[in-house]
Amino acid sequence: MVDRTAEPGGARARRTGRTGRAVAWFIGGRWLSMGAVVVALTVVGASLGGALTPQRANAQDAPKAGGTMTAAIGADPVNLDPHLSSAYSTFQVLENVYNQLVGLDEELQLVPELAEEWSVSEDKLTYTFTLRQGVQFHNGRELTADDVVFSYERIRNPDTKSGWAYLFDPIDTIEAPDPRTVTITTKEIYAPLLTKLASSGTAIVPREAAEAGTLEAAPVGTGPFVFVEFVPADHLTVKRNDSYWENGLPYLDEIIFKPIPDESVKQTNLETQNVDWADGVPAKDANDLMESDDVVVESIAGTAYTYMGVNTAREPLNDKRVRQAISYALDREEVAAIALYDLAVPSQNAIPEGNFWRSDYAPYDRDLDKAQQLLDEAGVGDGFELELMPAKDYVETVRSAEAAQAQLADVGIDVTLRPLEWSTWLDEEGQGNFDIYICGWIGMVDPDDYFYAQHRTDQIFNFTGYSNPELDELLDQGRTSLDDEERKKVYEQIQQILIDDLPYIFLFTTANVDAWQPYVQGYAVRPDSAVIFKDVWLDK
């Protein structure tokens, strides 16, 4: 019953390793065709279907400033240095303390943050960012381009041992020609650069605090809230940044984050008004709570998905037909319902329904005859033994495994379950000691986020051992093409290949849910699971 405490990140963190809620894709694609055009604020045409506009009660009321809000989160933040943490719970806090060069709005559109505008050179290799003027760190010093260069160099310096360093692999140089300008050149055309720079792990830190080694315990950012204190397992307090660069924001005077590991206790805290906001509710109660007037529960189609990662080096799984047979034998409706009740949507693809980049290719409706036929062709028609490795800390992966176990028995596959605790799971996954593991990804925005690091030969998240030169080429093409329609065609091919080859057997996509008291206004549940409180105010 202590599942959620297990992983430093708490519930949602793990499924993912959270590559960052990085990545909004630049929609519209205007700037690409026009060479060096300054891209300011708004972006054209929202084709990102997954991002629905959240409803807000009393949107017409003028926000009231002031007040303290208590926010329940699933786990303690682990290490408050944004460059050194990969835990979701850390970023639930830090999203409100730091800024990136660019940000993502609640529909995952790219917006200026510390850079007020940027331009791209004609050869599409050099990005020039102009910093916002008069932005102050919480220590009172003004932000300069040197801090941006320092922060990025710090992340990609191997001595820092940052888990975010891979984001900078395609980057060649990072320079500050003057105190308000940063230029970044990439080795090749790198379409997802801006969305990667919106990752919460690329936050801009002040050089002096990083060099003093104090960021792990006392974050100093440019964000809407200033870190006050952290009493582990008890609370973390932030207060209003009076000199925040966005006019009039934030509204709240203070936020107290309280880690409450047990989901049902967190829910009771919400129902008894002991907390004002909570990061999610137990999946089994979500529907009931949504109908209740006492608390507001909102969900939004997320950019997260759960899948089976297949060890493509092991027999008989190295035979594509066996992987396809497994996919045909699965009843995804049932898997999704058992795993997360109404919060999961069965899916044969990583990209959720309604998303601009999603391909409609979905051949695997449950068909036991077809599955049996494929197994016969592969020479394992009499069945075989298979081990599923879900992560114990993420109960939906265990439930998925249980559902799959029963379903695969129908075609004679004898499934045993090996649920592992997160740290052991990571180890076994990293060393390839599995037949099939079950996990998830969260916070994907650009199509590159969904596929490149997971499926390209020898990339860092490729734990399945899958290698396909044709796919590698397409993945590279997807990165270097800057036209949306052209890119979409590339990614449709990529999806088709992956759905046919099945290094990942996709199971379902998931909704993101948060809950709060009716007097909490201005909060938007985001598809990327980021928690941002700068627009929140209390109507009481």
Next chain:
Amino acid sequence: MLSFILRRVLLAVPVCLGISILVFLLIHLVPGDPARVMLGLQANEQTVAKIHEELGLDRPLPVQYLDWIWHLLRGDLGESYLTGEPVARAVLGRMPATLTLTVAAFVASLLIAIPIGIISGTRPYSRADYGAMVFAQLGVAIPEFWLGIMLILIFSLYLGWVPPSGYVSLMDDPVSWLKHLVLPAVTVGVVNAAVLSRFLRSSILEVMHQDYIRTARAKGLIEQRVITLHALRNALIPTVTVIGLQFAFMLGGVVVVEVIFAWPGVGRLALDAIYRRDYPMVQGAVLAVALTFVLINLIVDVLYAYLDPRIKF
């Protein structure tokens, strides 16, 4: 007496050393790698190796152990792998919450167990006795995590008497402190009370048949005084042994309860550290609990002398 205490303290040294070796071996031998937990899914081999080297995890286990002990002897418990926080500070910071909870649970268990034990013991096979023993059976059988959740639902969600979880320091707000303390203390206390009340019952039953009770009654003492002055005090002697063990047992029991009630104690610290393979933190936390255990047993032994004048050290 003093030499007895000194002897016991010296005896505790090899015990703690043994514990330290066990803890060290167990946490290092379970699968899982702190470097991978730190990096999450974004781990790559070079970075993992680099972290191993930096933390000294690439050295042989005995070397790592001796290094840890060497630092320990100089009062240095090391730093958390994940947060860089000194282990000693983290453990000491969490100790008050755990001790508060354990002592409160202990008091709660005595408040429940002593009356029940006396009633059952003095009126065996009565309805009250049967009722009390049903309670005792249930108390032992009910898992703490379930009882904790039920108490939260009843007293917090439906009745609204106390907050569902959290911790407030006694210094900050005594009333709020008590409100936050009641449910977790009762949760841990009930299990303990169940064991104690059964023990006390049989022990009182036995004492009530002793000659000195008959003598006490014969000299005209009222029954209440017979029970409190003569029966209870004697019945408590064997019970105290159990109480001492139970207290230590409760230190283990609070882990689950600390998680449910979001209580910032050592148990939760150790549990989180185990999950994260934060070796120095696990070692420090377990060692602290072990030391407390040893200390409590020492106190129990000293209490014997007070309760039973026949015992001299």
